[in-house]
Amino acid sequence: MEYTFKDWEQLYSGNQEFDYQSTDWNDDRYLPLLMKIESAITAVYRTNPAVKDKQVIAVLERLATKPEMSLANPLAVSIQDNLKLTLSLYNFSRREVLGTLKRVLKSAKRHHKLDGSRGCLDFVKEYI
Secondary structure, eight states: OOOOOOOHHHHSOOOOOOOTTTOOTTSGGGHHHHHHHHHHHHHHHHHOTTOOHHHHHHHHHHHTTOTTOOOOOHHHHHHHHHHHHHHHHSOOOHHHHHHHHHHHHHHHHHHHHHHOTTHHHHHHHHHO
16 A cells, blocks of 8 residues: 655644754654754765765755755655654654754754765764
């Protein structure tokens, strides 16, 4: 049986306020989103070890402005599919998804800066 995801707008739950800067990212509530984004990155990296942090950062920058943006990029498609699956199972607003993407983006930039061209990818791969 094949499953088809609902449209993005149907998957988002509500429009609750969300402050990316003051969010407690250790709160288990956001773990499904964080894990699915990072597991998508890891899956693509494992199948294509030539991927570099800059590619991940570029995709995250685009998705962090509009997660439903149509991109013909395997990493973007993987992240979007994982997000849609998570939104099908849990209640998250669009603002929460955007905030979570920004959080992963910030982490990717930090690890890239500190650990080189695959610092983010190696970090995520180690923990996912």
